[in-house]
Amino acid sequence: MKTQMPGGAGAQHHQHSRPGADSHSIITLNRVSRDFGRLQALAPLDLEVGAGRVLGLLGPNGAGKTTLMSIMACELAPSTGTVTVGGTTVTDTSAARRARRRLALMPQRPASVPGFSALDTVEYAAWTKGLPTRGRRETCMNALDRVGLAAQAKRPLRTLSGGMVQRVHLAAALVSRPALLLLDEPTVGLDPAQRIAFRALVEELEDTATVLATHLVEDVRALSDEIMVLDAGQVRFRGNTAELEVQVSPDAPGDNQLERGYMSVLSQEQS
């Protein structure tokens, strides 16, 4: 039942108790780093996320969140270190392909095919994950139903609101019942009610290891068992919500204690 982040403060502590959740590791990163030319986008880090656990990844622009998500999605090779997803250590392209079948990434800006309907979009995702043809349509409709869009299944994406399109992409990510779900800024464009509904959906995923990269401290507070703060490719903080809240320095800006804790962690490291 715990997200293990070696070396992390409070790695043993967790906020949400998820009955039925399994503790085995779904993703393990061992000394993973990434350079782009002379820029170190990600300094070496270890991390592990277990089934039924949510890791919140916070950091300002350019922190390395998307780089880390792409590495976890086995779409970007690390410069050093190893990635293991669902027991498969990614050593070559065929291992990466196998690992990708166990995971789903909802990217920051998911690509939408203009002529595709909501259902086409989810069916395409199901096809890329190798879901059997038999029963695929029904599985896809169920995924759309889960995000409240069954009635819009046949509508072209271009006729849906931004928030609806976001939910279609979430359905596409969930359709393969991934062991690892990677969500990059998933609530951008959602209104408050949709954001709350979205959080409820993530909370239901008891067997899935979820990583949520975001700027929104509120989403992290609501969902995460563990929090990792990245800045300029470095891990600035690891722990749980309560531990981030007590990091507050007297003049830290922010609307709430967690946001002030987050801002304090960032400013401490910059000074």
Ligand SMILES: Nc1ncnc2c1ncn2[C@@H]1O[C@H](COP(=O)(O)OP(=O)(O)OP(=O)(O)O)[C@@H](O)[C@H]1O
């Ligand atoms: N393909 C690339 N080539 C060169 N530099 C890159 C590449 N991808 C990312 N970077 C650089 O790596 C650093 C980390 O970028 P990344 O997109 O991972 O940050 P982020 O935390 O996701 O930021 P944001 O919140 O703005 O999306 C940045 O300095 C970025 O310019």
